Amino acid sequence: MSSKLSLPNEPRANGFFVDGVWNSGSDYKRLDRVSPGHGAVVSSVTLCTAEDTDKAVAAARTAFEGFWSETPGAERGRILLKAAQGIRAQLDEMAYWETLETGKPISQSKAEIEAAADHYEAAAGMARLITGETHNAYGEGMIGLVTKQPIGVVGLITPWNFPFIVLAERLPFILAAGCCVVLKPSEMTSTTSLMFADILAEAGLPNGVYNVVTGVGPEVGEALSNHVDVDMISFTGSTAVGERVLEASKSNLKKVGLELGGKNPQIVFADANLDDAADGIVFGMCFNAGQCCVSGSRLIVEASAADALKAKILDKLSKVKLGDPLDPETQMGAIVSPQHFNKILGYVEKGTAEGANLEIGGTSAEVSGGEFILPTVFSGVEADMAVARDEIFGPVLSIMTFETADEAINMALDTEYGLAASVWSKNIDKAIGVIRKMRAGRCWVNTTIVGGPEQPMGGFKRSGTGRECGMMGVEEYMETKSIHVVLGDREHWVN
Numbered sequence: 001m002s003s004k005l006s007l008p009n010e011p012r013a014n015g016f017f018v019d020g021v022w023n024s025g026s027d028y029k030r031l032d033r034v035s036p037g038h039g040a041v042v043s044s045v046t047l048c049t050a051e052d053t054d055k056a057v058a059a060a061r062t063a064f065e066g067f068w069s070e071t072p073g074a075e076r077g078r079i080l081l082k083a084a085q086g087i088r089a090q091l092d093e094m095a096y097w098e099t100l101e102t103g104k105p106i107s108q109s110k111a112e113i114e115a116a117a118d119h120y121e122a123a124a125g126m127a128r129l130i131t132g133e134t135h136n137a138y139g140e141g142m143i144g145l146v147t148k149q150p151i152g153v154v155g156l157i158t159p160w161n162f163p164f165i166v167l168a169e170r171l172p173f174i175l176a177a178g179c180c181v182v183l184k185p186s187e188m189t190s191t192t193s194l195m196f197a198d199i200l201a202e203a204g205l206p207n208g209v210y211n212v213v214t215g216v217g218p219e220v221g222e223a224l225s226n227h228v229d230v231d232m233i234s235f236t237g238s239t240a241v242g243e244r245v246l247e248a249s250k251s252n253l254k255k256v257g258l259e260l261g262g263k264n265p266q267i268v269f270a271d272a273n274l275d276d277a278a279d280g281i282v283f284g285m286c287f288n289a290g291q292c293c294v295s296g297s298r299l300i301v302e303a304s305a306a307d308a309l310k311a312k313i314l315d316k317l318s319k320v321k322l323g324d325p326l327d328p329e330t331q332m333g334a335i336v337s338p339q340h341f342n343k344i345l346g347y348v349e350k351g352t353a354e355g356a357n358l359e360i361g362g363t364s365a366e367v368s369g370g371e372f373i374l375p376t377v378f379s380g381v382e383a384d385m386a387v388a389r390d391e392i393f394g395p396v397l398s399i400m401t402f403e404t405a406d407e408a409i410n411m412a413l414d415t416e417y418g419l420a421a422s423v424w425s426k427n428i429d430k431a432i433g434v435i436r437k438m439r440a441g442r443c444w445v446n447t448t449i450v451g452g453p454e455q456p457m458g459g460f461k462r463s464g465t466g467r468e469c470g471m472m473g474v475e476e477y478m479e480t481k482s483i484h485v486v487l488g489d490r491e492h493w494v495n
Contacts, residue, residue, distance in 0.1 A: 004324065004326050004327045004328065005106065006326070007038060007040055007042065007100070008100070011032065011033075011042055011043050011044055012042065012043040012191060013026075013043075014043060014044065014046060014190055014191060014214065015194070016046050016048055016194070016212055016213055016214050017194060017197040017211060017212040018059055018211045018212075018213065019055075019059035019062075019207050019208045020201065020207025020208065022197075025046030025214075028048070029047040030044045030045065030046060030047060031044060031045050031047055031216075033045065033101055033187075033188055033189075035100045035101065035370065036103030036325075036333075036334035036336050036337065036371055037099070037100075037103040037324060037325035037326070037367075037368055037370040038326075038368055038369050039371075040369065042101065043097070043100070043190075043191055045187050045215070046215070047187075047214070047215045047216065048213045048214055048215040049215070050219060050220070050222075050223040052213050052220075053182065053184075053213050053220055053224055054227075056213045057153060057155075057224075059207070059211055060181065060182050060208055060209070060211055061153050061180070061229055062208055063206060063207065063208030063209050064150070064152055064153055064179065064180040064209075068179075068180055068206065068209050069178045069179075070178075073127040073130060073176070073178075074127070074128055076127040076175060077127040077176070078124070078204070079175075079204045079205050080121070080123050080175060080176065080203075081124045083196075083200055084117040084118075084120040084124070086199035087113060087116055087120065087196075087199060088114070088117050091113050091117075094113050094164065094195055095109035095110040096109075096326075097191040097192055097195070098112070098163065098164055098189070098192050099325045099326060100191075100325075101163075101188060101189040101190075102161065102288075102333075102336065103289070103325055103333045103335065103336055103370060103371075104288050104289070104333045105325050105328075105330040105331060105332065106325060106326055106328055106330070107330070107331075108287070108288065108333075112162065112164060112165040113164060113192075115452075116164050116168035118452060119165075119173075119452075119453040120168065120172045122172075122452070123173050123175070123453065123473075123474070124172070124176070126176050126470075126471055126474050127175075127177075127474075130148055130176075130177070130474065130475075131148070132147040132148055133146035134146075140487065140488075141487055141488060142484060142485060142486050142487060143485050143487065144485070145482075145485065146480060146482055147480075147481045147483065148475060148480060149178070149478060149479050149481060150177045150178030150477065150478055150479075151177070151179055151231045151232050152179060152180075152231030152232070153182065153229060153230050154179045154181050154182070154231065154232045154477060155181075155184070155224035155230040155232070155233045155234070156171065156174070156181050156233075157217075157221055157224065157234070157235045157236070157237070157245070158170075158183065158184075158186060158193065158236055159186055159237045160186035160189045160336055161288055161291045162288070162292075163185055163186060163190070163193060167192075168453075169453070169468045169469050170236075170468055170473070171183075171210075173473040173474045173477065174477045175205075175210075176474050177474045177475075177478050178478075179231075179232075180209045180210075181210050181211065182212075182224060183210070183211065183212045184212075184213055184214070184215065184217075184220045184224055185214065187215060188336065190212075190214045193212055194212055196210075197210060197212055217241065221241075221245075225244075225245045225248035226248045227251070227252075228251055228252040230252075230254055231255065232254055232256070232257065233245055233248075234256075234257040234466075236258075236259045236293075237260065239261040239391075239462050242260040242464065256466070257458075257464075257465060257467075258459070258466065259293065259419075259457075259458060259459060259464045259466075259468065260293075260419075260463050260464040261391040261417055261419070261462070261463060262294060262391060262417045262418075262419030262440075262459070263297060263298060263388075263389065263390070263391050263417045264294055264295060264296050264297060264420040264421055264422075265298045265300050265411070265412035265415075265421050266281055266284065266296035266422040266423075266448065267300045267301075267408050267421070267423045267424065267434060268281075268299065268300070268309060268424040268425075269302050269305070269405075269408075269423075269425040269427070269430060270302040270304045270305035271426050272424035272425050272426060272446070273424075273426060273446070274305060274308055274309050275312060276446065277424040277446075278309060278312035278313045278315075279316060280422070280424070280446075281299060282316040282375075283448065284296035284422075284448045285375060285395050285396070286320055286395055289333055289372075289373070289394065289395050290375075290392070290393065290394040290395035290396060291335070291336060291393050292449070293391075293393075293419055293420075293463075294442055295393075296397075296420070296422055296448050297391075297396065297397060297398065298388065298398055298415075299313075299398065299399045299400070300400050300401075300411050300412055301399065301401055301402070302402060302403070306379075306399070310359065310379060314359060314360050314377065317360055317361070317375045318360070320375060322372060323367055325370075333372075334367075334370040334372050335370075335371040335372065335373055338371060340393070340394070341364070343394075344393070344394035344395075345362075345373065347386060347390065347394070347396060348362045348376055348396065350385075351378045351381075351385065351387040351398075354382075354385045354386065355382075355385075356378040356380055356381045356382075356387060357378060357379045357380040358377075359399075360374070360377045361376030361395070373394060373395055375395045375397075376394075376395060376396045376397070377396075377399065378396070378397070380399075381398040381399055382400075383411065383414055385398070388400065389415065391417070405430065405433075408434065409434060409437045409438075413438070417462055418438075418440045418459055418460025419440055419441060419442065419460075419463035420440050420441070420442040420444075420449075421435065421440040421443050421444075422443070422444040422445070422448040423435045423438075423443075423444075423445050424445075424446055425445075426446075431445045439460045440463070441456075441457055441458040441459045441460055441463065441464075442457050453469050453470065453473075455469060455470050456469050456470040456473055457469050
């Protein structure tokens with residue numbers, strides 16, 4: 001097993017990237033990033049301005065109108081394939097910085113960077129498969145064509161919890177569609193998105209197609225969302241901020257794609273493999289320390305199996321390796337910031353105050369100088385409790401019980417969100433019947449948090465709009481045009 005990595009000798013000073021040119025940001029205000037897992041400054045980000053955003057949008061517009069929108073899909077695909085090769089060549093370094101800035105285990109970062117490369121390879125093929133329709137039922141005098149064309153300049157705003165894989169679930173499909181991008185990564189986790197600018201340039205992506213403007217949401221994010229020369233905004237983050245992005249989009253009625261919050265159910269029937277279910281549930285709540293929008297934070301279990309399943313969950317949680325994110329043995333890492341750390345512990349206090357039973361965890365842990373919270377389980381949870389309704393975004397599981405399948409379905413649907421859901425049962429008729437009732441965009445049967453770039457993802461209800469990945473993820477960034485072609489001479493209206 002490889003040895004644990006060390007912190008950098010000095011913080012990495014990041015600039016920003018517009019029209020193929022790096023600006024060091026040396027004369028700008030900067031924001032230091034403290035590693036969540038270590039309590040030490042590891043990087044700093046340039047605080048760009050609305051003027052920088054304007055320049056990036058102008059560069060993207062020039063590239064889009066000048067050449068990128070007309071570049072053949074085969075050529076776009078070749079660039080995406082080379083980008084995937086570049087990601088794999090720098091996998092270790094990118095995973096290192098992803099771990100330092102997010103606090104997630106290095107093993108998870110490596111898996112996500114590797115998965116990101118898969119997305120660029122998948123999108124490379126899709127760039128060549130963009131199709132339309134023909135309509136041949138008008139009679140001999142007319143034929144109809146339906147074509148797809150890139151929507152234009154896309155403003156892309158990505159979150160802190162999965163900076164590089166969320167980018168990969170969007171960017172390659174945007175580029176495959178023929179659009180140009182202005183990216184605003186989270187100010188807390190910008191490094192890998194900036195590193196990728198050089199990888200794309202080396203892969204042959206022309207100047208102006210990919211631009212990265214760093215900074216905070218109220219400055220750069222608002223400027224992008226309001227910008228009248230941005231044709232579409234793709235935002236991933238909280239529902240509250242998503243609402244503000246949607247409001248800002250009225251500046252030019254730009255298209256908006258949103259992947260927002262979730263309070264996702266895991267329904268477990270008594271006939272499930274309880275060992276598998278327990279393992280999946282523990283993985284789902286500890287993955288990225290629960291800071292995951294599709295985390296299965298609501299366990300809805302058949303009453304006759306509740307005690308047995310809870311015992312298996314608690315046993316597994318007692319064995320989860322919480323530790324230094326740079327240690328390859330670590331399974332669960334740190335909480336992203338002191339503010340979020342306090343928010344999660346505040347929900348633990350609410351759960352206890354409202355009468356839920358604290359089964360395990362609920363406290364912080366002293367590990368490697370960072371912000372860590374032990375995996376936490378509440379039982380005896382009622383539907384009106386805050387821990388059952390609010391997106392906590394931490395390693396907190398709420399257990400509720402049911403007697404009938406219909407009751408389980410109603411409990412699962414009793415939420416304003418609709419991002420993800422899992423069903424565990426060895427009765428395939430039951431499992432498929434229940435999963436079909438879920439109002440959620442990403443669903444699993446007898447597993448959780450798996451999948452690849454082939455299938456679309458997105459939310460129902462207040463979890464968002466639009467779809468990412470797959471061919472639907474390419475078409476999300478395209479406009480549909482109907483063309484009517486008259487054959488032969490026109491029959492004149494005026495004689």
